[in-house]
Amino acid sequence: MSENIVQPAVGSKQPGWKYWLKTARLFTLVATVSPLLVGTAIAGYERTFHPLIFLTTFVSCLFLQIGTNYFNEYFDYAYGLDHEGSLGASTVIFRNEMSAGQVLGGAIGCFVIAALLGILLVFLVGPEILLFGLTGLLIAYFYSARPFKLASRGLGDIMVYIAMGLLMTWGAYYVQIQHWSWQAFAASIPVGFLIMAIMNMNNVRDYQDDLAVNKKTLPVRFGLKFGKRYHATLLMGSYVATALFVLVGLLPITSLIVLVTFPLAFSNVRSVLQATDRKAFMLGIKRTAMLNLQFGVVLTLGILLATLITGRI
Structure with a gap:
């Protein structure tokens, strides 16, 4: 399929809030x-927590990811990588629920908000936050956009x-305590694995569609079984x-409380390995996303528990 950018759909009416949320x-x-x-x-484990900095970072990162999702929707449409029946797309452009321009505008708007909050963090923390x-x-934009199209080259993971x-876990630590942390790096690995999952x-899920348009994700490169x-x-x-990391002392022993989520992970793995229907993979995405949240919340609680036990707060 040609990679020539298709002409954005024209839409005059403003989309309802549910379409913005869908996208x-x-x-x-x-x-x-x-x-x-x-x-x-982890910063709290070292007796440091600034609520305003945390809130600013949290909202900035949320808008960065939402903007990334809008850009992904737009560029997959513009480059002809999605179609109306694509399971991976929100399909709001194809269904004329939103125009391509509105999706693009939403992406730019989210990035602007994220950047403005980032500037606030510069004043609160320091210029290195830039x-x-x-x-x-840059990663968020070029994940989908030319000339790099990172996701299409198998570099998305x-x-x-x-x-x-790495950047969000260590970054969340760094805005609280401005130095490198091996503990934050260690924590970024299991959390990052689940995000990659x-x-x-x-x-x-998109294996067949991506194969058809030569989008070289890892499953396309190495096969669905891989x-x-x-x-x-x-x-x-x-x-x-x-x-x-608990064994080598980079994470407190109470971090092992994450094992309470292991049955959910095991069930997830078993269902994915046995799945043959693409819609089963759609369910797998949502189950993996929820596992990521549960794992992250429980790991957070484990670290906070260690903070209480050691009398750090």
Whole structure:
């Protein structure tokens, strides 16, 4: 299929709020919530917590991800990667529920809000926050957009880890305490694995569509069976990584409370490995997103529990 940009659809009426929310893909926002909670909890473990900085960071990152989802919707439409029957698209443009211009405008607006809040963080924390913000914005935009089209080149998974695993977890820590933290880095790995699993599950679901337009995600490059096994590795790897980091002392022993979520992960893996219907993979995306949130919340509680036990607060 040609990659020539198709002409944006024209729509005169303003879309209702439900279409804005549909295109924002709210269920994916847990990928922002988990790393921010965990990174902030580690800062709390070191007896530092600034509520205004946390709130500003939280809202800025949410708008960054929503803007990314809008850009993804727009560019997949504009480059001819989606169609009206695509399971991965919100299809608001194809159904004339929103025009391409409105989706693009929403993306730009969200990025502007995220950037303005980032500027506020510069005043609250320091100019080095610009590096975090600029890196996040560039990855978010070029995830779908030319000339890099990171997702189409099979680089989406590693970019998602860098932006949402490492930068958000360590960044949430850094805005509270301005130095490097091996603990925050360690925590970013299991959290990042689960965020990557959401992305991979999305790619497994879209395998046939992506193959047809030569969008070289990892499942397209290595096969559907690989994608399913990769999903299992990411989910199981998040628990293995947590246990290893507890063993070497980078995470408090109370972090092992995340094991209460393991039955959900095991059930998730089993259903994905046995799935053959694309709609089963759609369910897998939502279940993985919820597992990511549950894992992140429980890990946060485990770190806070260690903070209480050690008398740090």
